[in-house]
């Protein structure tokens with residue numbers, strides 16, 4: 001442990017406090033302010049966590065200035081090229097890559113937990129047909145706690161692992177059934193000899209009346225997308241999972257909270273918003289600069305969706321990989337004219353924005369959501385399912401981060417302070433005198 005410190009001098013009292021300066025494996029040094037209130041009687045103020053590390057973690061490293069993303073020390077580019085989604089899940093959960101036997105056992109375990117309790121099927125039919133599948137997913141994942149409580153001792157590492165496997169295994173089934181219900185189509189059960197992503201495509205698109213073979217090209221592309229979305233350190237939804245879980249809530253409830261946070265268009269909902277924006281641009285016939293100008297106008301709430309990131313001040317490495325997958329998929333697929341037009345518009349928009357001073361000065365680059373929606377559309381996945389797939393991919397990240405927090409004996413309930421700016425010390429006025 002480092003012995004470096006930072007000294008804070010209170011200008012009003014002259015009191016000095018030495019605070020420990022923590023050194024991460026890589027990244028900015030971090031001032032431990034845990035004793036500040038006790039020493040000086042002050043809180044710190046940092047809305048949106050602009051400079052605050054909410055926890056220490058050994059799972060995912062990201063350097064936003066250099067555009068670096070690593071899971072457990074492995075670069076995302078290498079994992080995208082050589083690994084598979086389930087291998088990445090193992091890596092995130094266990095901390096290192098599996099050998100052949102470990103991977104086979106893990107894949108077998110996930111594959112044999114993909115079924116949902118039969119009573120959960122009836123849960124879906126309680127929703128309106130036009131419900132957003134994210135609303136269904138939040139509800140169904142929260143409801144899992146009602147079905148699997150025999151392994152929910154959150155202080156037992158084995159139970160935590162069983163819950164993690166269950167969540168990863170059942171998410172594709174929940175996601176696909178949310179879609180099937182809205183379409184009025186029968187629920188399709190998972191099949192154990194298919195891969196994780198083939199199974200998802202099978203549950204999404206097959207019909208009981210016809211044989212169905214998932215397209216290996218689409219299954220591979222989807223697998224890559226899942227890898228790229230698997231974890232992203234302390235983003236809004238992951239922090240939500242940690243905060244919900246810090247009260248010792250069960251993992252299904254904590255992950256349901258994460259799904260709710262992911263839904264917003266500033267976070268995972270952006271992939272859906274990007275496609276709506278690209279379609280609007282194509283339909284409007286207006287020049288791209290008109291949309292870039294709107295995004296720059298502070299009086300207009302319009303933003304370039306899929307652009308900008310709290311941490312990346314450089315190209316999001318996931319966006320580079322997803323753009324490449326998008327190119328390859330569209331060139332390998334037949335009749336992709338409509339999707340190619342969306343990709344052309346996206347690339348042209350990116351060019352206009354990246355040459356614009358406003359975007360250059362603020363380091364606004366395409367993020368992971370900018371190109372992913374085009375791939376999903378080309379796969380035949382409807383827009384309202386995009387964020388559901390993001391949630392499916394991110395489940396492993398959420399549950400791994402939750403497990404890391406739960407296995408740390410020093411973890412405490414998350415309880416931020418506030419800077420109170422409301423009224424004080426009022427006298428209650430009886431109703432008849434108001």
Ligand code: CMC
Nearest residue numbers: 265266267268270295303304305306307308309310362367
């Ligand atoms: N279009 C136009 N201006 C933007 C955009 C954008 N997409 N993003 C940021 N800005 C401007 C913003 O107005 C501000 O300008 P100024 O300094 O003049 O006030 C400056 O850039 C900094 O932005 P911010 O909103 O303070 O940055 P933030 O870190 O709080 O927000 C963000 C990050 C991702 C919410 C934001 O960039 C955004 O709304 N982007 C569009 C939505 C999006 O694509 N979200 C997906 C994020 S990546 C995947 C995920 O997290 O799920």
